[in-house]
Amino acid sequence: MSRDILVLDHLCKSFGPVEVTRDVNLVIREGERHALIGPNGAGKSTLFHLISGNYKPTSGSIRLDGDEIGGLDPARVNRRGLARSFQITNIFSGLSVAENLRLAVMRRYGLQFNFWRRVTHLRRVNAEVDDLLQKIRLTAKARSIAGDLPYSDQRSLEIGMTLASDPKVILLDEPMAGMSHEETEYTTDLIRDITAGRTLMIVEHDMDVIFTLADRITVLVYGEIIATGTPQQIRESARVKEAYLGEEAG
Amino acid sequence: MLKKLVAVIAVLALLLALPALLSESMLNASVQMLIAALFATAFALLCGQAGMLSFGHAAYFGLGAFATVHAMNAFGGDGLLPTPLMPLAGAAIGLISGLGAGYFSTQRTGTYFAMITLALAELLHALAPHLKEVFGGEAGISSFRMPAWGFEFGSTIEIYYLVLGWTVLCIALLWGLTLTPFGRLVLGLRENSHRLKFLGYNTHALGTFVFALSAAFAGVAGALQALNIEAANYVVLETQVSTAVLLNTFIGGAKVFFGPAIGAAAMTFFGHVTSDLTRSWLLYQGIIFMLVMMYLPRGIVGEILARFRGEGGAVNPVAVLARFAGILVAAAGFVMAIELTQRFFSTDYKAARQAGGWPAVEFAGHMWAPFAPLTWALPIVLIAAGLGLVTFINRREARRQEAQI
The missing domain is CATH 1.10.287 (Helix Hairpins)
Structure with missing residues (x-):
């Protein structure tokens, strides 16, 4: 039995009188691929923002590998070993692909306030960048300006940057949003490849992707978890069917 | 790479030879061009590379100038801080005031950041006339360059070489900075500070520090001006000084390293020549800025480099x-x-x-x-x-x- 890497305990978030996250209890196990699904406005992104430090929880706790991370700022959460991607592509558009990854890798080597070394001579950092380029299949485009890449390549880069800090837990927020069928298949494959042996939490609307990728699925409706289980269990759950049917009827 | 090296050596050789080629008045103008070039390059570290538009860089330039005049009076050009090292006083005050101002202003971005820098500079400008001890009131404060290291520092040629030495050193340091991890993170700050945060970086510390470095080099530029004219007056704290460096930077091209220096040198030269010929020279400067922004938005140097890279088709x-x-x-x-x-x-x-x-x-x-x-x-x-x-x-x-x- 693997250990619990990320534990959400009675987590709540309100914006004024609006409760967006209601008493969420969830345990993510080390090494699993965990999908978060639910209708629009269910609070999936909010939950990601809470975990990654973008929002502070109103109450409850978030523990990463036993340490409380609820309420820490995003930079600290990242340094504790949790990295995320964004629903809207969030890269350094004006810099080259390799430079994007290098900025993402450098942090782990404590190279924030370094004025004396040349970036081109950082052997271990650059070796890691080359490795990442290969993993996200962008070696040939290493010197292209990131903002000039096709959309799906930008998404791959985004995933590569998320991976670069060698996190214990990766959160991917709708990595396939706006992709064609072929691109989605390509990216699903990529995600499966690069998250092997890591813990992944993913928000995605494409059910085919979810059911092929996820080990377990959590369904969120109106800020509450209504079910957590294997893809098989979720498919057969009456509550889930009801929630989704209700959504379609409404 | 080799081409770049040859170009740098050629420019340096030309700068070293200038005193033999120019009249006294033109050499004086050259000193001002060098100072403006350093000031603009320092400003562009913040504005072009880190993407933070400051409207108040006169404050750090001016503080550097005043600190230097005070240091000249205190040390008499001897002992711990001989005349050639005076710009260190400007660098120190720039760094310290930049850390303070940067700490507050970099808590915000964009327009709000610009407004805070403007407010801080205006605050200093409004305060200065009342602090007669420090800023010398209407008359300002003055000093004399004392001989040191076997130089008199009396002639324009000597001050030219002193200013040239500091300008080249500082611009070389700023160029070196762009090659370091910190220099690259500064670009990341411009491109997407939000993403940087989620990669684990302390963007506020990063912003504060790049602000302080920019202010320190602006302080050196102010110090060189004080050394050159042997005085400082609170007009160096005026908004016009802040806007001039901003216009120079954008005319040259804020995002290319040598753009601001070339833009500032060119516009200073333009001012030197035209201010004797016409009263409307500021109008012409404004028109040039507008035309550059409309038709050459990457600045003159930026656009030329883009053409060399072959953007916009072959050149006829x-x-x-x-x-x-x-x-x-x-x-x-x-x-x-x-x-x-x-x-x-x-x-x-x-x-x-x-x-x-x-x-x-x-x-x-x-x-x-x-x-x-x-x-x-x-x-x-x-x-x-x-x-x-x-x-x-x-x-x-x-x-x-x-x-x-």
């Missing part, structure tokens, strides 16, 4: 020359119209009219009467002909490119 030298000629003709027309208008509306002209009638005024060696048709027809014809030529060339080039596709 004949078309470039023809366009240039057209622009010159139109500019001549504009200058004539502006100069004549300025003369006819001047107080001198009002006085001349007391004698009765509408006397003619002098421009370019000829007399022009206010109601003579030629006085206004000539500039209009020049403007029309110049712009017509440019339009004609543009259309022909567009057709040619279409035909190639």
Whole structure:
């Protein structure tokens, strides 16, 4: 039995009188691929923002590998070993692909306030960048300006940057949003490849992707978890069917 | 790489040889051009590389100047801080004040950041006249350059080499900075500070530090100015100083490393030449800035580099020359119209009219009467002909490119 890497305990978030996250209890196990699904406005992104430090929880706790991370700022959460991607592509558009990854890798080597070394001579950092380029299949485009890449390549880069800090837990927020069928298949494959042996939490609307990728699925409706289980269990759950049917009827 | 090295050596050799080639007055102008170039390069670290538009860099330039004059008076150019090392006083005060100002202003971005920098600089500018001990009131404070290390520092040539040495050293350090991890993170700050945060970086510390470094080098520029004129007055804290460095930076090209320095040197030279010739030189400076922003948004150096990289298709030298000629003709027309208008509306002209009638005024060696048709027809014809030529060339080039596709 693997250990619990990320534990959400009675987590709540309100914006004024609006409760967006209601008493969420969830345990993510080390090494699993965990999908978060639910209708629009269910609070999936909010939950990601809470975990990654973008929002502070109103109450409850978030523990990463036993340490409380609820309420820490995003930079600290990242340094504790949790990295995320964004629903809207969030890269350094004006810099080259390799430079994007290098900025993402450098942090782990404590190279924030370094004025004396040349970036081109950082052997271990650059070796890691080359490795990442290969993993996200962008070696040939290493010197292209990131903002000039096709959309799906930008998404791959985004995933590569998320991976670069060698996190214990990766959160991917709708990595396939706006992709064609072929691109989605390509990216699903990529995600499966690069998250092997890591813990992944993913928000995605494409059910085919979810059911092929996820080990377990959590369904969120109106800020509450209504079910957590294997893809098989979720498919057969009456509550889930009801929630989704209700959504379609409404 | 080799080409770049040759270019740098050639420029350095030219700068070293300048005192032998120029008159005293032009050498003085060169000193000011060097100081403006360093100031703009320091400013561009913050504005071009880190993407934070400061409207208050006069504060750090000015503080550097005042600190240096005080240091000159305190040390007498000897002991711990001999004359050639005086700019260190400017760097220190720039760094310290930059850390303070940067800590507050980098908590916000964009317009809010710009407003805070403006407010801090205006605060200092408003405060300065009241702190007579520090800023010397209306008269400012003055000092003398003392001999040190076997140099008198009395002649323009000596001060030129001192300023050249510091400017080259500082610009080289700023260039070196762009190659380091910190320098690259500064670019990341400009491109997407939000993402940087989620990669685990402390963006506020990063912003504060780049602000402080920019202010420190601006302080060195201010120190060199104080050394040059052997005085400092609170006019160095004026908004105009902040805007001038900003305009120079954008005219040269904020995002290319040598753009700001070249832009600042060019505009300082332009000011030096035109301020003797015409009262409207600030107007021309403003018009140049507007035209650069409209037609060369990456700045003059930025656009030239982009052409060299082959963006915007192959360059046809004949078309470039023809366009240039057209622009010159139109500019001549504009200058004539502006100069004549300025003369006819001047107080001198009002006085001349007391004698009765509408006397003619002098421009370019000829007399022009206010109601003579030629006085206004000539500039209009020049403007029309110049712009017509440019339009004609543009259309022909567009057709040619279409035909190639």
